[in-house]
Amino acid sequence: MTQTNITTDQLALLSLKSQIISDPFRFLDKSWSPVRSVCQWIGVTCGSRRQRVKSLNLSNMALTGKIPREFGNLSFLVSLDLRSNNFHGHLPQEMAHLHRLKFLDLSFNNFIGEVPSWFGFLHQLQLLNFGNNSFIGSILLHFLICPHLILQVCSCCINYFTTVISYNSLQGNIPEEIGNLYNLNRLSIQYNQLTGSIPFTIFNISRIEIVSFTGNSLSGYLPNGLCNGLPILKGLYLSRNKLHGHISTSLSDCSQLQELFLSENDFIGEIPKEISNLIELEVLNIEINRFSVPLPMEIFNISGLRIIGISFNNLSGILPPNMGSILPNIESIYLINLTNLVGTIPHSLSNCSKLKIVELSHNKLTGLIPNSLGDLTHLQYLNLGDNNLTSDSSLSFLTSLTNCRNLKLLSLSYNILNGMLPAAMGNLSTSLRKFYFKNCTIKG
Numbered sequence: 500m501t502q503t504n505i506t507t508d509q510l511a512l513l514s515l516k517s518q519i520i521s522d523p524f525r526f527l528d529k530s531w532s533p534v535r536s537v538c539q540w541i542g543v544t545c546g547s548r549r550q551r552v553k554s555l556n557l558s559n560m561a562l563t564g565k566i567p568r569e570f571g572n573l574s575f576l577v578s579l580d581l582r583s584n585n586f587h588g589h590l591p592q593e594m595a596h597l598h599r600l601k602f603l604d605l606s607f608n609n610f611i612g613e614v615p616s617w618f619g620f621l622h623q624l625q626l627l628n629f630g631n632n633s634f635i636g637s638i639l640l641h642f643l644i645c646p647h648l649i650l651q652v653c654s655c656c657i658n659y660f661t662t663v664i665s666y667n668s669l670q671g672n673i674p675e676e677i678g679n680l681y682n683l684n685r686l687s688i689q690y691n692q693l694t695g696s697i698p699f700t701i702f703n704i705s706r707i708e709i710v711s712f713t714g715n716s717l718s719g720y721l722p723n724g725l726c727n728g729l730p731i732l733k734g735l736y737l738s739r740n741k742l743h744g745h746i747s748t749s750l751s752d753c754s755q756l757q758e759l760f761l762s763e764n765d766f767i768g769e770i771p772k773e774i775s776n777l778i779e780l781e782v783l784n785i786e787i788n789r790f791s792v793p794l795p796m797e798i799f800n801i802s803g804l805r806i807i808g809i810s811f812n813n814l815s816g817i818l819p820p821n822m823g824s825i826l827p828n829i830e831s832i833y834l835i836n837l838t839n840l841v842g843t844i845p846h847s848l849s850n851c852s853k854l855k856i857v858e859l860s861h862n863k864l865t866g867l868i869p870n871s872l873g874d875l876t877h878l879q880y881l882n883l884g885d886n887n888l889t890s891d892s893s894l895s896f897l898t899s900l901t902n903c904r905n906l907k908l909l910s911l912s913y914n915i916l917n918g919m920l921p922a923a924m925g926n927l928s929t930s931l932r933k934f935y936f937k938n939c940t941i942k943g
Contacts, residue, residue, distance in 0.1 A: 505545075507572045508552040509537040514569040521563035521585070551575035558604070559583045571596040578602040582628070585609060595620045605629040614669070630687070634667040667691055673717075675700050683707055689736070690714035697721075697737075703728040711736035713760065720744040726752035738762040738784065751776040762786040762808065770809075772797040784808040786833065792816075794837065800825055808833035810858070815839030818864075823850025830854060835882075836861035843867075844888075849874040860884040860910065867891070868911075873899025884912040884935060891918065898923040905930055912937035919943040 516531050530541035537552065538545035544554035552573055563585035571593025579600060587609040595617035603621070606628045613636035618627065669691040677686075678700025686701070689711050696719030701710060708731055717740040725747070726732065732753045743765040750759075751773035757780060766788040774783070775797035783798065786808045794809070794816030805828055814837045819825065822845050829851045834840060835858050843866035844859070854875050864886040872881065873896070881900075888911075890896055898921050900906065906928040916939040 503551075503572050503574045505537060505550050505552075508575075509533070511567075511569045511572040512537060512540065512543070512552070512555075514567040515564075518567050519562055519564035521561070523561050526557075526560050527562070546575060549575065554578040556580040557584065562586065566591055566594070568593045570594060573597060574599070576600055580604045581608065583607040587611065590615050592617060597621065599623060602626045603628070605632065607631045609633060611635075614667075630667070630689075632667055634669065636669060669693065671695075673698055673701075673712075677701060678703050680704060681706070685709040687711040687736075688715070693717055695719070697742075699725075702726075705730060708732060709734040709736075712740065713737065714739045716741055718742060721747065721750075723747045724749045724752075726750060726754075726756075729753060731755050733779075734758045736760045737764065740764055742766065744768075746771055748773040750774065753777065755779055758782040760784045761788070764788055766790060769793070770795050770798065770814075774798050775800045777801060778803065780804060781828075782806045784833075786810040786812070786835075788812055790814060792839070794840070802827060804829055805853075806831040806833075809837070810835035811837075813838045815841070817842035818845055818848075820845045821847055823847030826851055828853060831856040831858075833858045834862070835859070839863060841865065844869055844872075844883075846871050848872070851875065852877070854878060855905075856880045858882045859886070862886050864888055868896040868914075870896050870899040872896060873902040875903060877905060878903040879905050879930075880908045881906065882908065882910040883914065884910040886914055888914040888916075890916050894918040894921055897921055897927075901926040901928075904928050907931060908933040910935040911939060914939050916941060 512531060516527050519527060522528050526541050537543060538550060542555055542557045543552055545551060546553040553575055554577060558580045561584060565588040566586065568591045570591060574596060576597050577599050582604045585608065589612040590610060598621065600621050601623050603624060603626065610632040612634065614634045671693065672695035673693060675698045677698060681704055683704050684706050685708060687709065690713065693712065693715040695717065697712065697717055699722050702722060702725045705728055707729060711734065713736045719742065721742065721744065726749060733755055734757060738760045741764065745768040746766055748771045750771060756777050759780065759782065762784045768791060770785065770790050772795040778801065780801050781803050782805060790812040792813065792815045794814040796819055799819045799822065802825060804826055807829065810833045824847060830853050840862040842864065844864060846869050849871035855877050856879060858880065860882045865888065868883065868888050868890050894916060901923055907930050909931065912935045919942050
């Protein structure tokens with residue numbers, strides 16, 4: 500490395516500018532001029548004590564180009580944000596010299612090649628996000644970002660706080676040594692090609708708040724007592740994998756959990772009623788598994804729930820008659836294609852004033868479609884198709900739905916309505932785009 504100063508900072512940035520082949524909004528073209536102080540350039544922040552480039556934020560500028568080797572001369576750089584552009588090619592090895600770097604966001608670009616092992620030399624990193632690129636390689640070598648995996652996993656990675664590497668093409672197993680990242684508070688490796696089981700060591704990272712492995716090919720069980728070492732876990736995202744087995748009742752020990760996504764796996768057995776102890780839970784999505792009877796009524800007692808998704812499971816039961824009073828914050832209900840969901844649609848549902856989506860299709864619901872659904876003024880999607888629901892001969896519930904001015908989809912196919920379409924149908928929401936009334940014995 501040559502001796503660096505504000506002049507070498509300027510030359511490094513001008514080298515970057517020379518590699519930009521598209522600057523549609525002319526951000527750099529207008530501002531990055533040698534006749535002005537580099538500290539006055541758009542996106543550039545200099546330190547007050549030493550007039551050196553401390554921060555570079557070029558996010559969301561629609562820039563297209565490559566990162567030059569000279570970029571490694573920005574030796575006082577603490578924060579680098581290049582997200583949401585069209586940068587491409589490989590990251591230059593010289594970036595390993597950015598030893599002061601704490602925040603690095605390269606997400607939503609087109610970088611290619613193996614995840615650079617030299618990330619391990621950036622000992623000050625607290626946030627690392629290179630999601631939504633085209634990086635490849637083994638997570639064993641590159642996610643831990645250490646040149647000597649076993650010997651240096653602690654010494655070079657202990658300061659990492661947030662690591663996001665979603666939407667790439669990373670392969671292989673998640674190594675056990677990941678548990679040594681004891682300062683990690685967010686781990687997101689969504690939509691890659693990871694295989695093997697989730698190492699139990701992850702559940703010993705006491706500071707972690709988010710664990711997200713959605714959209715991989717991970718298999719194995721969830722450990723009993725997984726919450727024992729995760730006292731502040733707020734989000735657990737494991738959908739679209741190949742996980743199996745039972746869900747432990749100990750999941751209820753994650754007392755701060757706000758979002759739980761376990762959909763599209765192969766979990767079996769009963770849904771633990773102890774989930775109702777998760778009083779902070781706002782989103783519960785356990786769709787498309789093999790959970791079996793019965794549908795625990797206790798989960799409807801989580802008053803903070805905004806979204807509940809239990810569709811496509813082998814469950815039976817009824818909708819709680821007091822649904823409107825026990826779920827005051829509910830916005831979306833997904834209970835599609837349960838094996839034996841019976842009973843009626845409770846009138847109290849109309850008290851769920853925030854409700855936007857009601858998906859109850861492909862069940863065995865009976866009784867009249869309540870006119871009180873018209874009180875759901877925020878309703879956007881109502882799907883009651885493929886049940887055994889009925890109505891009065893004037894289909895008065897349709898008239899009541901004219902109050903739902905945000906309604907976009909209405910599906911009532913394959914029910915036994917046996918009535919006349921009311922003239923009030925012409926007053927349904929102008930937002931309505933999809934209207935399904937197939938095989939309902941409609942007359943007139």
